[in-house]
Amino acid sequence: xxxxxxxxxxxxxxxxxxxxxxxxxxxxxxxxxxxxxxxxxxxxxxxxxxxxxxxxxxxxxxxxxxxxxxxxxxxxxxxxxxxxxxxxxxxxxxxxxxxxxxxxxxxxxxxxxxxxxxxxxxxxxxxxxxxxxxxxxxxxxxxxxxxxxxxxxxxxxxxxxxxxxxxxxxxxxxxxxxxxxxxxxxxxxxxxxxxxxxxxxxxxxxxxxxxxxxxxxxxxxxxxxxxxxxxxxxxxxxxxxxxxxxxxxxxxxxxxxxxxxxxxxxxxxxxxxxxxxxxxxxxxxxxxxxxxxxxxxxxxxxxxx
Ligand code: UD2
Numbered sequence: 001x002x003x004x005x006x007x008x009x010x011x012x013x014x015x016x017x018x019x020x021x022x023x024x025x026x027x028x029x030x031x032x033x034x035x036x037x038x039x040x041x042x043x044x045x046x047x048x049x050x051x052x053x054x055x056x057x058x059x060x061x062x063x064x065x066x067x068x069x070x071x072x073x074x075x076x077x078x079x080x081x082x083x084x085x086x087x088x089x090x091x092x093x094x095x096x097x098x099x100x101x102x103x104x105x106x107x108x109x110x111x112x113x114x115x116x117x118x119x120x121x122x123x124x125x126x127x128x129x130x131x132x133x134x135x136x137x138x139x140x141x142x143x144x145x146x147x148x149x150x151x152x153x154x155x156x157x158x159x160x161x162x163x164x165x166x167x168x169x170x171x172x173x174x175x176x177x178x179x180x181x182x183x184x185x186x187x188x189x190x191x192x193x194x195x196x197x198x199x200x201x202x203x204x205x206x207x208x209x210x211x212x213x214x215x216x217x218x219x220x221x222x223x224x225x226x227x228x229x230x231x232x233x234x235x236x237x238x239x240x241x242x243x244x245x246x247x248x249x250x251x252x253x254x255x256x257x258x259x260x261x262x263x264x265x266x267x268x269x270x271x272x273x274x275x276x277x278x279x280x281x282x283x284x285x286x287x288x289x290x291x292x293x294x295x296x297x298x299x300x301x302x303x304x305x
Pocket of ligand 1: 076167182207
């Protein structure tokens with residue numbers, strides 16, 4: 001089938017692109033290259049450099065497309081707090097345009113990236129899709145609004161929609177070069193360079209780390225499964241790992257003791273985050289398979305070139 005991946009030059013989008021090409025699908029990528037990289041785009045994919053808010057180009061990019069895998073977004077929570085209007089414009093207006101363009105072009109389905117951020121500081125563990133929501137940033141707010149919009153497009157325009165609440169996604173091609181990069185990419189780089197890794201808080205906070213190729217597997221199921229109208233599903237491993245455990249695993253994989261420093265916890269950091277993944281298994285028959293050890297080893301291999 002022909003798919004369009006918005007944000008396909010990004011870390012997650014380009015992992016999805018590789019998976020769909022390997023499965024024999026035709027892949028078109030639309031990306032502004034704001035945070036995505038040209039080097040991430042597979043040679044066999046068609047590439048259009050544009051922002052999702054550019055309705056004319058978006059409309060053309062949707063022509064002949066059966067399923068849209070919408071990953072483009074402003075992805076930084078911290079940036080969203082500094083620039084809430086820009087976050088709303090890119091994430092909410094941009095996503096509304098993707099949904100509208102999908103309907104106009106006759107696309108069947110949109111699978112889009114939401115976030116565990118919608119749960120905020122809700123202390124319930126693991127988080128179920130029907131757990132209370134507590135969006136605490138413009139970013140979380142934008143992702144929740146997109147879920148509501150997707151439901152509307154499904155109910156009133158017959159567009160099939162799947163919203164995936166990603167937990168902490170990691171893997172090859174994740175950028176370690178910003179202070180807000182995923183913790184695994186930062187930690188791996190520090191260990192490899194024998195530099196000090198700073199733990200914010202006690203290190204006892206837990207996260208649900210899910211390997212990007214498993215996310216691509218879940219997206220494949222979401223794109224191909226018949227009989228979907230509107231779904232909102234967690235995408236995680238279902239397992240909590242503390243930061244201290246993560247450091248130990250990564251250091252063992254690299255074979256060098258870590259140099260650690262501790263600093264005050266980040267403002268707004270949630271203490272524990274774990275996905276209930278039964279929804280994903282029941283609705284789409286998919287469960288993430290890659291263990292943290294294996295995923296870490298593959299990420300480190302990639303970083304070491
Ligand atoms: C993740 C998402 C974010 C949002 C949020 C919702 C990533 C990269 N970010 O943020 O987009 O969806 O979940 O809750 O997946 N840490 C350190 N040292 C470092 C960097 C991080 O100790 O150098 C800590 C950090 O304070 C946090 C944990 O590691 O406790 C994970 O940090 P993160 O930035 O990878 O992801 P998170 O969960 O804050």
